[in-house]
Amino acid sequence: MDNIDIYRAGILKQWDVKWFETKVGYANGYFELSYNRWENGGDDVNAVALSPVFQYVFHAGGAIWYPYIEAGIGVAYLDDYMINDRDLSSNFLFEDRVGVGVRIKNMDISFRYMHYSNAGLKEPNNGIDILIGTLAWYF
Template identity: 45%
Template structure:
């Protein structure tokens, strides 16, 4: 089980705007609490730039997103996985819907040290998310 609390800051500009949609993005900073069954629970801090392609729409705007950032874990052990180091890269892909000042979606997150240390078992998380913009 994974619990995550994050904050996001939108990029100040967008690119390739057409009648189909636009490319934009956000900076994501998060704290994640990883509940473990076999080993002690783990904590991580992450920071990731995320690029978003938002399709055009009046009231509902579908989107896809992808990003690569960095994360620091409190322990290199995660269940049966040995991360090799506390420093990890965070890769993410997701999709969802934006409406009014809200967003719902799904994401896949992968953490790995990219072979900088061995072992490099890595770990994944799959999330449902909700975002409220102020």
């Protein structure tokens, strides 16, 4: 397992739509633009990513709280494609994600699995997997 410290800051724009609304919930989503920094000794890497993310929001606590699941595939640009001994072979990568979370009023708590790779467009394609917990505040 890689010992990499990850720092991530992002801004998002929620979509003003609700698809497939039922008594259980509805689908919607957001765009996220993020800056990422991965640190491991001298192998520090900076990245910028843009991802459309689809969510399924469950009607649970009314307007006060609600859980959701999400998934998305976006693009990322890294300033170095070597991380530890991993050769990602390209500065341009895909950012895949799946996650779960709960929004309580303006606070959002989530847990995501994220995968970065070039989808086999160039070899070697070692990829990198990240588990990330997030605490966000909506203004």
